[in-house]
Amino acid sequence: MSNILSYIWLVPLLPLIGFLINGLGRNFLSKAMVSIVGCGVLLASFVVSVYFFMSVKEGNHDVVKLFDFITAGKLSIPFEFQVDALSSLFLLIITGVGFLIHLYSTAYMHEESNAHYARYFAYLNLFVFSMLLLVLGGNYVIMFIGWEGVGLCSYLLIGYWFKNTDYNNAARKAFIMNRIGDLGFLLAVFWIIQQFGSVSFGEVFANAEGKSTAILTGITLLLFVGATGKSAQIPLYTWLPDAMAGPTPVSALIHAATMVTAGIYMIARSNVMYTLAPVSQTVVAVVGLATAIFAATIAIKQNDIKKVLAYSTVSQLGYMFLGLGVGAYTGAVFHVMTHAFFKALLFLGAGSVIHAMHHEQDIRNMGGLKKKLPITHLTFLLGCIAIAGIPPFSGFFSKDEILAAAYEASPVYWILGVAGAMMTAFYMFRLYATTFLGNFRGTEEQEHHLHESPWAMTVPLIVLAILAVVGGFVGIPKVFAENAHSLENFLSPIFADSEKLIKERTPLSHSTEYGLMGISVGLALFAILYAVNRFSKKPEMEDASGFGKVLANKWYVDEIYDAIIGKPLKAISKFFNNVIEKSGIDGFVNGIGEGVQYASRQLRLLQSGQVGSYILLMVLGMIILMVVQFFIK
Amino acid sequence: MPIYNYIYVALTLFCIGVAGVLTRRNAIIIFMCIELMLNAVNLLLVAFSKMHYATAVANAPGTTVGTDAQLFVFFIMVVAAAEVSVGLAIIVMMYRNTHSIDINFLNRLKH
Numbered sequence: 001m002s003n004i005l006s007y008i009w010l011v012p013l014l015p016l017i018g019f020l021i022n023g024l025g026r027n028f029l030s031k032a033m034v035s036i037v038g039c040g041v042l043l044a045s046f047v048v049s050v051y052f053f054m055s056v057k058e059g060n061h062d063v064v065k066l067f068d069f070i071t072a073g074k075l076s077i078p079f080e081f082q083v084d085a086l087s088s089l090f091l092l093i094i095t096g097v098g099f100l101i102h103l104y105s106t107a108y109m110h111e112e113s114n115a116h117y118a119r120y121f122a123y124l125n126l127f128v129f130s131m132l133l134l135v136l137g138g139n140y141v142i143m144f145i146g147w148e149g150v151g152l153c154s155y156l157l158i159g160y161w162f163k164n165t166d167y168n169n170a171a172r173k174a175f176i177m178n179r180i181g182d183l184g185f186l187l188a189v190f191w192i193i194q195q196f197g198s199v200s201f202g203e204v205f206a207n208a209e210g211k212s213t214a215i216l217t218g219i220t221l222l223l224f225v226g227a228t229g230k231s232a233q234i235p236l237y238t239w240l241p242d243a244m245a246g247p248t249p250v251s252a253l254i255h256a257a258t259m260v261t262a263g264i265y266m267i268a269r270s271n272v273m274y275t276l277a278p279v280s281q282t283v284v285a286v287v288g289l290a291t292a293i294f295a296a297t298i299a300i301k302q303n304d305i306k307k308v309l310a311y312s313t314v315s316q317l318g319y320m321f322l323g324l325g326v327g328a329y330t331g332a333v334f335h336v337m338t339h340a341f342f343k344a345l346l347f348l349g350a351g352s353v354i355h356a357m358h359h360e361q362d363i364r365n366m367g368g369l370k371k372k373l374p375i376t377h378l379t380f381l382l383g384c385i386a387i388a389g390i391p392p393f394s395g396f397f398s399k400d401e402i403l404a405a406a407y408e409a410s411p412v413y414w415i416l417g418v419a420g421a422m423m424t425a426f427y428m429f430r431l432y433a434t435t436f437l438g439n440f441r442g443t444e445e446q447e448h449h450l451h452e453s454p455w456a457m458t459v460p461l462i463v464l465a466i467l468a469v470v471g472g473f474v475g476i477p478k479v480f481a482e483n484a485h486s487l488e489n490f491l492s493p494i495f496a497d498s499e500k501l502i503k504e505r506t507p508l509s510h511s512t513e514y515g516l517m518g519i520s521v522g523l524a525l526f527a528i529l530y531a532v533n534r535f536s537k538k539p540e541m542e543d544a545s546g547f548g549k550v551l552a553n554k555w556y557v558d559e560i561y562d563a564i565i566g567k568p569l570k571a572i573s574k575f576f577n578n579v580i581e582k583s584g585i586d587g588f589v590n591g592i593g594e595g596v597q598y599a600s601r602q603l604r605l606l607q608s609g610q611v612g613s614y615i616l617l618m619v620l621g622m623i624i625l626m627v628v629q630f631f632i633k
Numbered sequence: 634m635p636i637y638n639y640i641y642v643a644l645t646l647f648c649i650g651v652a653g654v655l656t657r658r659n660a661i662i663i664f665m666c667i668e669l670m671l672n673a674v675n676l677l678l679v680a681f682s683k684m685h686y687a688t689a690v691a692n693a694p695g696t697t698v699g700t701d702a703q704l705f706v707f708f709i710m711v712v713a714a715a716e717v718s719v720g721l722a723i724i725v726m727m728y729r730n731t732h733s734i735d736i737n738f739l740n741r742l743k744h
Contacts, residue, residue, distance in 0.1 A: 611736050619651055
């Protein structure tokens with residue numbers, strides 16, 4: 001049975017083929033062909049993934065070695081794929097949600113010209129390919145290839161409309177922020193090579209227990225730096241909201257299926273090392289929690305429909321890191337999954353709204369879209385309920401699992417986490433109420449053109465809405481039913497080593513857990529009712545003032561970064577350019593040139609052309625030689 | 634006759650040759666001065682050869698030690714004769730081209 005798993009390379013290969021076909025044939029393929037290829041390879045990949053998932057579910061797991069990738073001295077890095085519960089689950093999320101987004105894109109991007117349409121799908125396929133490589137990689141180096149691949153593709157897709165300078169700047173920002181994180185990841189990989197002599201997951205984790213805590217803390221912190229870049233955590237999160245410059249389905253792809261989950265996946269994969277380094281765990285938890293709350297406060301005052309969703313992604317990613325930090329690895333992966341469903345749903349819903357509104361993104365100019373866009377409205381509402389954490393929607397189960405684990409670690413985590421969750425509910429329903437309820441506030445022309453989106457856009461919405469509603473039932477917590485958490489059972493082999501290492505915690509009593517759930521759900525419901533009540537009739541039209549202005553301007557983080565990093569860097573560059581470069585380096589180089597020229601001009605005079613003088617010099621030379629000879633001996 | 638007499642003569646001849654090459658402009662005279670230097674060296678070779686031979690014969694009669702330099706001088710003379718012919722030919726060509734054998738006309742290298 002296990003040799004069936006050796007065909008796992010099919011999963012990433014298919015999107016790569018799609019990328020090659022669409023990328024090379026972009027000038028002569030018709031849109032229909034591009035759509036069929038682009039979506040077809042993803043669908044095929046998804047079907048294959050389901051097959052492998054079923055196989056893994058029966059208990060198979062394997063490391064498939066394809067060929068030797070790097071061999072240098074004692075170090076050997078094979079090109080290997082790891083097929084187990086964690087990677088197969090991510091395969092399903094990536095290819096499944098990815099396929100829906102591809103399908104959606106066929107309608108959303110229809111206005112583009114043929115070549116650009118094909119370019120878009122080529123990038124999209126490459127993106128999925130990179131992400132599959134990332135999660136399938138059997139060692140840190142293969143993971144790093146995918147890691148860089150998604151960074152590149154995000155750059156290409158955020159800057160897809162490359163004629164707009166702002167979009168290009170957003171793309172560059174994403175790339176540079178990611179590169180900062182990648183440096184941490186790369187250093188961690190080098191350190192792992194130096195310590196373990198191997199980068200394969202199996203070997204590294206098996207030997208991790210023998211290493212000192214200080215080394216593991218260093219390695220895990222560096223890995224976490226990589227994760228903060230890729231998964232948009234403080235301090236490297238600012239690229240993600242700017243990434244809204246890309247087409248909306250790309251935002252959905254980045255936020256839900258690929259890219260930002262990479263950091264979560266990497267830490268979940270390296271769970272043994274993190275469990276052995278408690279300091280790193282605390283750092284992860286604190287950074288995650290801080291990001292969750294920080295981003296949530298910003299989201300409250302944003303007026304761009306995509307910006308709100310972007311900050312909510314940053315915030316939700318913070319929850320996932322909180323889960324990882326307190327040792328709730330299953331909870332974090334569970335939240336990745338449910339988040340993929342409802343965040344893809346929300347983004348695609350937002351895309352549908354933007355499509356209907358002719359690229360209007362400011363929610364202040366919307367309102368009352370409920371009647372005109374019934375399917376979008378309903379699915380968006382379901383997504384909002386799911387992300388707000390109302391039972392029995394999917395977001396409730398995963399968020400509750402993380403919060404319960406946080407309470408076990410420290411009640412302070414829980415209080416802050418619930419505060420963040422309440423803000424989540426508030427800003428999501430502020431968004432919902434302002435967009436879909438009340439009266440229409442756009443121009444008459446926009447109102448005239450309002451229309452429900454074509455089937456290629458609504459079908460993914462419906463599928464994702466169903467998943468967002470029922471997706472939580474794979475992880476029913478123990479208080480409701482023993483052994484009903486099928487996801488935990490499925491993932492248990494991955495986290496078994498960590499579970500052993502984690503000291504026996506006294507599980508929360510059922511009454512406490514019910515109480516915690518009740519409080520968080522109650523607060524979320526309160527926030528929802530308050531938001532709907534307040535914003536459906538009278539949305540915030542004027543610009544925020546006072547503290548609200550600080551939030552609307554994202555705590556001025558971009559400005560602060562610019563002031564403490566950007567501006568000094570520019571000043572230093574200017575100094576180096578004007579002083580060091582011009583008078584130092586240029587002076588040195590030019591000085592050498594001028595010196596040589598001057599010296600040769602003087603030496604040239606010796607070549608008088610007079611035979612007599614040559615002979616005289618020759619004789620003088622001989623005499624000098626003789627004198628030297630005479631005295632030296 | 635002591636060896637240093639020969640050395641003085643050879644040195645004088647050589648210096649005359651060098652001085653001639655440096656100061657004269659007539660190509661033929663320069664040429665002759667070069668020959669003078671050459672022959673100064675020949676003279677030294679022969680003189681030292683005779684000196685070594687004399688001491689060697691006094692110790693062991695019938696030996697030929699020290700005579701090779703005298704043979705060497707013949708070679709030098711032959712090569713010098715060949716060289717003279719080439720050199721004179723050059724001077725003839727030079728005269729044909731410039732109608733002069735003043736070497737100061739030979740400054741074309743400069744340009």
